[in-house]
Amino acid sequence: MKKISEFEYIKKFSGQFLKNLPKQVTGIGDDCAIIPYTSEKSLLLSTDTLVDTVHFLSHKMHPYDVAYKSLMVNISDIAAMGGVPLFVLLSLAISPDTEINWLDSFFEGLRDSCQKYSVNLIGGDTTKTPGKTVISLTIIGTAVTKNIKYRSSAQIGDLICLTGTIGDSAAGLKCYLEDLIPLNIINCGIKEKAKTGSDIEKIIYAHLRPRPHIEEGLLLSKSNDVNALIDISDGIESDVRRIMENSRCGAEIELIDLPLSSSFVKLADKYGWDCYELAITGGEDYCLMVTIRPDAYQKIATQFKNKIDSRLTVIGEIISIDEGLLIKKNNKVINFKNHGYDHFR
């Protein structure tokens, strides 16, 4: 296939599917589609696909963890609109070399993660494929209609904030790609205690068990001072471009302000990784990126601290569309070679 980005292609065809949409229905273009539900609530729907060797590594990752992460990725889209997840449907295309044990562990992981987030698996389709295993989930959630936040509502002057640290998941993936994963994690999957374990365990945990920021999304969605909201799936650079595209604005990001975990910084230092490059181009952290009216930041940051014991870190500002995307380090514009993850490239 010729080089065309997923982003460009979706833009090309999505217009055709946005015509004739019923009133009050939001189609392609945000983290979720929205359809009317009760007088106060809407249904949120989203689908995400994970392909073996592209989004996960079946020979190195435990099927329990693969299932767990697949659900988290989908729940995160609901969090990014200010909703709560309720139901999920699974489409599973299974490669010929898959063992029954793999399937058993996969469904255990799906069952446990569904239980943890009070999500019900209500439908599915399993089929064989001669190729690599493909996992597609469709998640359904609800949100209070008037609170739903979009990618398209950022305003010039808004502060750009993150609800969590960034780069951990990309570093975790790097550990997989550079064969730094302890054998017990490859064989048995990650354990809950890894969350408070060694630096490498914490980083691998971040990659395998991203936490969808539901509480954060709910809190943010209740505020009229919060404008745009999105989750970090493909990386800050890709995802801020989605806000820019949808809100017709530019953005300035200051690398020095990115919230990096100490484990991430220590590992990057140890292995010689450029932590800023990883943090801005690596994806799958699944925290939220939000744009907030600058005069309201302090109030919301205090709520974050008091209500959900969490931090809201300012990493930049929404600027005019003419200025495009400015990524700065110590206030000097810089350029990265690599760009955010694009599933077509």
Add this chain to the structure above:
Amino acid sequence: MKKISEFEYIKKFSGQFLKNLPKQVTGIGDDCAIIPYTSEKSLLLSTDTLVDTVHFLSHKMHPYDVAYKSLMVNISDIAAMGGVPLFVLLSLAISPDTEINWLDSFFEGLRDSCQKYSVNLIGGDTTKTPGKTVISLTIIGTAVTKNIKYRSSAQIGDLICLTGTIGDSAAGLKCYLEDLIPLNIINCGIKEKAKTGSDIEKIIYAHLRPRPHIEEGLLLSKSNDVNALIDISDGIESDVRRIMENSRCGAEIELIDLPLSSSFVKLADKYGWDCYELAITGGEDYCLMVTIRPDAYQKIATQFKNKIDSRLTVIGEIISIDEGLLIKKNNKVINFKNHGYDHFR
């Protein structure tokens, strides 16, 4: 993977996902999941996956037709509960050798088929895969809650009926597998006029453009004398077993009574295919199989003729669970070598 059927495996794990379901929610086990919607209506949700070389043949089938069929397969699940389709989400994992032209035609087929059935594509995810292209659709529809029909409601003595002819799609697939497809159909896709063309054109049309029986499903769902309802996706033999399993009953099917199209019979005769075997084990006809109280059959069959100009053909009867599945030809029990399509085998 060891030989285990999709059917057995789903049974094995689905119990774990049926616990803790909210009241009024129906999970895994029927054509669709059901969640409450308005005071009178429910939402129906279903997902179906089509894999290149397993469910379609990308080197012989036009992408326009592949997209069209993918939507029909999903809409049929809505029809099988007595609902109407409204929305669809697409997950597309694209193989590396896919051309942009293929994608363009695929999305044209999806757009046109969506328009034809007043379905809106409201979300999607496109990604690459190193394997074969995998298409997953999740369809959302509505139905009047009190009219929804299930697989689990068949009663002993019910007549088993079909809402359309059977075997045409399997014969169409056979034409693909035996290289009987005219080159213009391979290159340009099927045209609307094939519906009234030569026998082989009609049969290929039936395979590529199955018509979901929405009108038939709606009519049937309004009657209290209709018990179980399912669509023919994997073949009569597989699908009647689903009714048997869910309704805890047996079934008797008379081959001589199967409604076969004249084009199918003529082609089977020409190429030496066993038309009864194809008709009972081949899938993808996407008409509906329904069980009806015997004293109500005539009334409903008359409604079929008068209201939707369609036939309702009796092909058998629901019997006791102890008798299992009896497939008869001229009232003599027979056995087939092959069984209904199973995506695991």
